[in-house]
Amino acid sequence: MSDEVVRFASELIAIDTTNASDSGGPGTERPAAEYVAEKLTEVGYDVTYVESGAPGRGNVIARLTGSDQSRGALLVHGHLDVVPADATEWSVHPFSGEVRDGFVWGRGAVDMKGTLAMSLAVARQLKRENVVPPRDLIFAYVADEEAGGLNGARWLVDNRPELFEGATEAISEVGGFSVTTGDGARAYLVETAEKGVAWLRLTARGTAGHASLLHDDNAVAKLAAAITRLDRHRFPLVLTGPVRELLEGLAEMTGIPFDPDDPEAAVARLGHLSRLVGATLRDTATVTMVEAGYKANVVPSTARATVDGRMLPGREATFEAELATVLGPGIEREYLFMPGVETSFTGSLVDAMAAAVGAEDPGARLLPYMLSASTDAKAFQRLGIRHLGFSPLRLPPELDFTSLFHGVDERVPVDGLRFGVRVLDRLLRNC
Numbered sequence: 001m002s003d004e005v006v007r008f009a010s011e012l013i014a015i016d017t018t019n020a021s022d023s024g025g026p027g028t029e030r031p032a033a034e035y036v037a038e039k040l041t042e043v044g045y046d047v048t049y050v051e052s053g054a055p056g057r058g059n060v061i062a063r064l065t066g067s068d069q070s071r072g073a074l075l076v077h078g079h080l081d082v083v084p085a086d087a088t089e090w091s092v093h094p095f096s097g098e099v100r101d102g103f104v105w106g107r108g109a110v111d112m113k114g115t116l117a118m119s120l121a122v123a124r125q126l127k128r129e130n131v132v133p134p135r136d137l138i139f140a141y142v143a144d145e146e147a148g149g150l151n152g153a154r155w156l157v158d159n160r161p162e163l164f165e166g167a168t169e170a171i172s173e174v175g176g177f178s179v180t181t182g183d184g185a186r187a188y189l190v191e192t193a194e195k196g197v198a199w200l201r202l203t204a205r206g207t208a209g210h211a212s213l214l215h216d217d218n219a220v221a222k223l224a225a226a227i228t229r230l231d232r233h234r235f236p237l238v239l240t241g242p243v244r245e246l247l248e249g250l251a252e253m254t255g256i257p258f259d260p261d262d263p264e265a266a267v268a269r270l271g272h273l274s275r276l277v278g279a280t281l282r283d284t285a286t287v288t289m290v291e292a293g294y295k296a297n298v299v300p301s302t303a304r305a306t307v308d309g310r311m312l313p314g315r316e317a318t319f320e321a322e323l324a325t326v327l328g329p330g331i332e333r334e335y336l337f338m339p340g341v342e343t344s345f346t347g348s349l350v351d352a353m354a355a356a357v358g359a360e361d362p363g364a365r366l367l368p369y370m371l372s373a374s375t376d377a378k379a380f381q382r383l384g385i386r387h388l389g390f391s392p393l394r395l396p397p398e399l400d401f402t403s404l405f406h407g408v409d410e411r412v413p414v415d416g417l418r419f420g421v422r423v424l425d426r427l428l429r430n431c
């Protein structure tokens with residue numbers, strides 16, 4: 001398993017599954033889906049391969065039957081697509097899958113082909129050993145997560161829900177990674193919540209005309225003023241349960257008191273982790289794209305901008321109202337909206353995670369946290385499936401792990417993958 005996981009990660013990265021966020025068009029996931037299907041089939045799995053209406057959007061699902069059919073199945077899922085990468089900015093080619101200096105390099109190493117490699121290696125090992133786990137395990141490798149899952153998880157939930165029959169819990173990306181405190185103690189962060197998403201299309205309208213004339217109804221100026229107000233706006237600080245639990249747990253580990261009236265002070269002490277946790281203290285709305293005009297001497301009649309909005313669970317209506325106030329009148333808003341998810345940090349699955357990590361890293365502690373980004377958990381929750389982010393990785397203390405997500409020179413430690421596959425194997429045998 002330890003060698004297989006590294007090889008699988010490298011080979012999956014080398015399959016370019018760039019998702020250009022055009023959910024209506026053909027996809028790139030099919031070769032990676034076929035790769036996974038082949039690896040599962042060769043050890044005896046009955047594999048379902050399915051595409052949405054868009055060609056190339058490959059999804060693969062396989063089930064390993066457990067011993068207790070009265071228990072709900074555990075869904076182990078991940079996405080095959082990756083965000084674009086500019087090769088000129090990288091130290092290695094982003095789709096090389098190169099193994100160098102103790103890392104596997106390339107786009108998707110952490111988001112999330114390394115995780116797919118772990119689940120694939122464990123799924124094969126369980127089948128080869130004829131293991132009958134305590135509950136059914138459903139392994140899913142899906143398309144299009146990076147564009148909202150319209151041809152992946154969301155499509156499957158809407159069109160093929162029977163593939164997930166009986167599933168009550170799920171594990172996937174962006175959790176289970178280690179954080180090392182100043183005295184060398186390690187905590188593994190388990191995602192128990194994630195912020196909601198509002199991808200907005202803003203439109204300002206004005207009067208078109210020759211740019212040499214006087215203008216008091218300029219769409220570009222209206223839009224620029226609105227997004228400047230939005231950029232300067234700070235949504236109110238809200239200390240949610242998962243963030244409080246994380247900060248209290250880290251305070252116990254470090255001995256540095258946590259003042260709930262000043263959570264930003266505690267977050268500022270978290271080093272590399274501060275950007276991630278800091279983003280879960282409040283809603284955010286970030287302008288990511290602007291487009292207007294078609295000639296230097298023409299005032300256009302419309303100007304548009306794209307905004308990435310993220311709101312804390314339960315604050316969807318409040319976020320929308322506050323956003324409207326900040327943008328002001330005359331700015332049209334179109335939403336692609338997905339509410340946040342949240343669950344408790346309790347139960348037998350959490351206990352099994354703690355036992356699996358503890359067996360490989362004695363003395364380590366699990367702590368909950370909230371993800372500022374989004375995963376396919378938002379789709380699977382519509383089937384009543386409880387989600388926990390758990391993709392175990394023991395990381396070097398100096399590695400700024402969160403910056404690697406969608407970043408240049410994305411890479412995952414070889415030792416981290418080998419650690420993670422051992423932990424995941426223990427978990428799935430005993431969960």
